[in-house]
Amino acid sequence: MDSKHPSDASRPLMALLYDKTVRSIIYQVLVFGGVFFLGWYLVSNVQTNLDEQNIATGFGFLDREASFGISESVIAYSPESNYGRALLVGILNTIKVSLTGIILASIIGTLIGIGLVSKNWLVRFIGKTYIDVFRNVPLLLQLFFWYALITNGLPGVRQALNPLPGTFLTNRGLYLPIPADNPAWFWVFIAFIVGIIGAFVLRKWSFKRLEATGQVFPHLSVGLGIVVGLPILTWLLFGAPIEMNVPALQGFNFQGGLNMSPEFFTLLLGLTVYTATYIAEVVRSGIQSVPKGQSEASTSLGLKPSWTMRLIVLPQALRVIIPPLTNQYLNLTKNSSLAVAIGYPELVSISNTTMNQTGQAVEGVAIFMTVYLGISLLISLFMNWYNKRMALVER
Template sequence: MSVRTTDRTSGVPWYNDEKTRGVLYQVALLALVLFAGWWLVTNTLVNLERRQISTGFSFLWREAGFAIAEQRIHFEPTDSYARALAVGLFNTLEVSAIGIVLATLLGTVVGVARLSSNWLVARFATAYVEVVRNIPLLLQLFFWYAFITQSLPSVREALHPVPGVYLSNRGLAVPVPEFNQGQAIALIGAAIGVVVSILVARWARRRQDATGQPFPTILATLGLVVVFTLVGWLAGGAHSALSIPHKEGFGFTGGAELSPEFAALLIGLTVYTAAFIAEIVRGGVLAVAYGQTEAAMALGLRPAQVMRLILLPQSLRVIVPPMTSQYLNLFKNSTLAIAIGFRDFVSVDDTVMNQTGQAIECIALIMAVYLTVSLLISLFMNWYNTKVALRGSTR
């Protein structure tokens, strides 16, 4: 750069100057972007006017007029479009959150199994990963959905593996605890247990820093939470009522039901993402040199301590960034729900788009919602990453 600046005095024409050129390129690009934007907007406005479509988001407050089968938030056809979209968003978040937890668990198990010294177990895990990764998710979703709705027995002959649990072509019905005040006190007890164990953990860390004496923090936390919850539960009158599903007519009453669509989507997302997570976990474990284990054992640490204090912190550093993108993928892949009829955000939004004809607004809504949640997930994972990253490292 500095060489060029001296060149300028020695008679290089202005159009060969690097700085001038840089400015020109940028102006040209911006002009191009602005022109393209202007062209698209004017075309769109002309087209909208011709088709007599009004713009704006006011349609969101109109009456929806359609029902949603899958609802955790109460919804009536007389409610507004905005509320319908909220129901869809909640469904999306619910299936993604459960899917992320289950996929992480299954993926970790499979990833560790691939590293197993047992040849058969390692082969099983490898076959799972290779088969699942190389078949489109949509195909797998269709398979699970068809499997649940066509190959499982009807409600009348529902599979009944454990008392209170029914598996049929109408989905899965499970018992849930009936909520009453006694359990509210148990919840308060659990909350107190959590707070106390945080205080204990703090005290234990300070003591270890000062004296070097370790304290069984994990065991203590577990014990405290369980004891406080139990005390709360007993204080609340020890209610143990469960709402158990039982067959009635063509369906179930009581308990909680998972629809076939929800179950198929959850199974599909979990199985698919777990294969990718397994590879990440395997890579993370392999990334920690074996010398680390040997050194830790030479120091006299027990195997559990080696895992918790030496191996896990180091492999997490490798695992967390790619894991973030898998979580984001799972979240974005949950939009395939529309193909099997689960009412996620995109599916509800599609119905709204077809009813109102507000294509631009509806697609803008999808993009805004997914961008926002993706951003939130990345922010959280970046925060977690800085926690597990090397102290003093830049990333």
């Protein structure tokens, strides 16, 4: 006995060591301590090294005047603005191209995905070729390709292509006419929003009526009518203004109208075309994951083919589609940082310039990493919420 427990004092200590809870606490303390120490070591090392090399630190530079120009911005910006605002311009440009890209890639991807399961051989073949080509060429190369095609292939401003009246296509971008300033447009926009809300309310009401009485209300076509009709009605009420703000060659460039720069267009095109290939595959696999019996059962109940797709197949397919779709949305957003190569002023591009002018790389990298993390988390949150809504409700 004594040989097994050499001393009385150590006995409870040994017992403690073999205790499961105590041991797990010890492990956790050790791991936490290790991580904490590593973090502290890294931070203090950075501090020492920056001090030794006399490199400025801190975020004070955000208030200083940026004094460089940015080609496109959704908010007012001039070289007199400060670095903080310049970075904000970059963030907004990233969001602008990502959001537009996500919407377009979803539409194109879904269409091609449906095409992949089509009964038509030609449609299937086109879809497959598209995916094979654009999925297997690196995105960066595609961006260079599109950019060279636009800047070298399209004519200069003086020989601008004029496909539609008031519309000009040049290697400086696409110029579109937009409605001239008129208070009517503000109310048309409001009417459009009201229309969308109205359509949603209508949809809810029609579902309730369907459950209560079994009568079907064509809420899709009527809803669409509200969304389109209400703005048109408003426009007519305001006397139907048709005056347009048409771009015109003035000095070096076209002035007026709406301009889509070649850099934005290249990036949007590249991101959309590339991500759509992945989304198409996601959609295809989602549709094919719904057992054939489901649509057969629906058909035998007498549902129209379009109803079968909308009410039986799609809701089930969506459960499979949404999680991988979230990945593609995140990829698209992160890939937008490749714009640095073609000169679209998004976050990374502006951060690079800022880092270079101020020399504060650690802060710059920290800022854009935080922003990308934030945007990605927001997308994930939204998609998770949507996923929950679409999930199978167990009764």
